Amino acid sequence: MKRRNFLKACLIGGTTIALGKTNKGWASGSFEGYPEAMGVLVDTTRCIGCRSCEAACNKEQKLPEPDTSFDDPSVFEHDRRPTAKAYTVVNRYQKEQPSGPVYRKVQCNHCNEPACLTSCFVNAYTKTKEGAVIYNSKVCVGCRNCMIACPFNAPGYDYDSATNPIVKKCILCYDTRLKYGKPPACVEICPQEALTFGHRADLIKLAHERIRATPDRYVDHVYGEKEVGGTSWLYLAPVGFDKLGFDTTLSNDPIISNVKDFLGMVPMVLSIWPALFSGIHLLCKNQEHDGHGHDTDSNQEDTKP
Ligand code: SF4
Ligand code: SF4
Numbered sequence: 001m002k003r004r005n006f007l008k009a010c011l012i013g014g015t016t017i018a019l020g021k022t023n024k025g026w027a028s029g030s031f032e033g034y035p036e037a038m039g040v041l042v043d044t045t046r047c048i049g050c051r052s053c054e055a056a057c058n059k060e061q062k063l064p065e066p067d068t069s070f071d072d073p074s075v076f077e078h079d080r081r082p083t084a085k086a087y088t089v090v091n092r093y094q095k096e097q098p099s100g101p102v103y104r105k106v107q108c109n110h111c112n113e114p115a116c117l118t119s120c121f122v123n124a125y126t127k128t129k130e131g132a133v134i135y136n137s138k139v140c141v142g143c144r145n146c147m148i149a150c151p152f153n154a155p156g157y158d159y160d161s162a163t164n165p166i167v168k169k170c171i172l173c174y175d176t177r178l179k180y181g182k183p184p185a186c187v188e189i190c191p192q193e194a195l196t197f198g199h200r201a202d203l204i205k206l207a208h209e210r211i212r213a214t215p216d217r218y219v220d221h222v223y224g225e226k227e228v229g230g231t232s233w234l235y236l237a238p239v240g241f242d243k244l245g246f247d248t249t250l251s252n253d254p255i256i257s258n259v260k261d262f263l264g265m266v267p268m269v270l271s272i273w274p275a276l277f278s279g280i281h282l283l284c285k286n287q288e289h290d291g292h293g294h295d296t297d298s299n300q301e302d303t304k305p
Pocket of ligand 2: 046049051053105189190193194
């Protein structure tokens with residue numbers, strides 16, 4: 001087990017022990033996603049790095065103005081990851097290649113079996129039947145288990161408030177669009193049709209059809225179809241995914257599966273620290289919660305069938 005996976009297993013294992021047998025842990029590995037789950041297919045061969053999707057996300061989610069404007073190409077000089085102030089970012093790869101650079105949009109991938117959800121001992125996360133993984137800041141205690149557990153480094157942390165921590169990430173525009181059947185704002189704005197919204201099952205078929213129709217254009221792999229049990233965001237690429245910053249070492253098993261190998265080694269402290277952390281946090285937390293974050297009416301939905 002790699003060091004990173006070991007740490008994830010520690011956190012998830014500790015949480016699982018602390019909670020006892022729950023509906024979101026022990027049956028993991030058999031869930032293939034809700035049949036009607038939606039998703040987005042990202043065709044990196046079509047993306048031109050215009051960052052319109054970043055701007056649309058910023059507006060839709062009422063995020064603060066970015067430090068550097070959306071038309072400033074200097075952001076491509078280094079890799080960025082999503083933050084509490086930018087739920088999606090576009091990075092550039094292969095810039096030295098004669099065929100030109102490849103751009104990759106990054107955000108929460110909305111996993112079928114989300115490690116963030118499994119690692120959260122206060123059940124702040126919900127996987128909705130539409131496929132979105134949403135978040136309830138009212139119950140969050142700011143432990144950041146989810147940030148460590150996420151295999152894609154998707155959740156961002158709002159450090160602006162020490163006593164009222166908020167984890168933030170893409171929610172697939174659930175509150176304002178997805179639950180009304182509308183595509184996320186980033187998909188709607190993309191001038192290149194690099195982003196396709198639809199049922200996840202249909203997108204997988206579409207992705208394989210594109211590979212079959214133009215095999216010279218794509219590597220024969222749909223990233224997210226199987227990785228960590230499958231994700232709602234799926235990717236096509238012209239070169240190996242390892243060249244575009246994707247983690248190609250991830251297993252096809254959900255992250256929770258690592259726990260099965262590990263539970264026997266979890267030290268006792270991991271079984272009690274979530275309770276300790278919650279107690280300390282609640283002492284600090286102001287009873288008047290300001291309600292920031294992705295609170296939704298539907299955050300009581302079942303996490304899994
Ligand atoms: S990508 Fe990370 S934050 Fe998003 S659903 Fe998966 S585990 Fe959770
Ligand atoms: S809007 Fe479309 S073309 Fe522009 S950066 Fe985003 S995904 Fe790429």
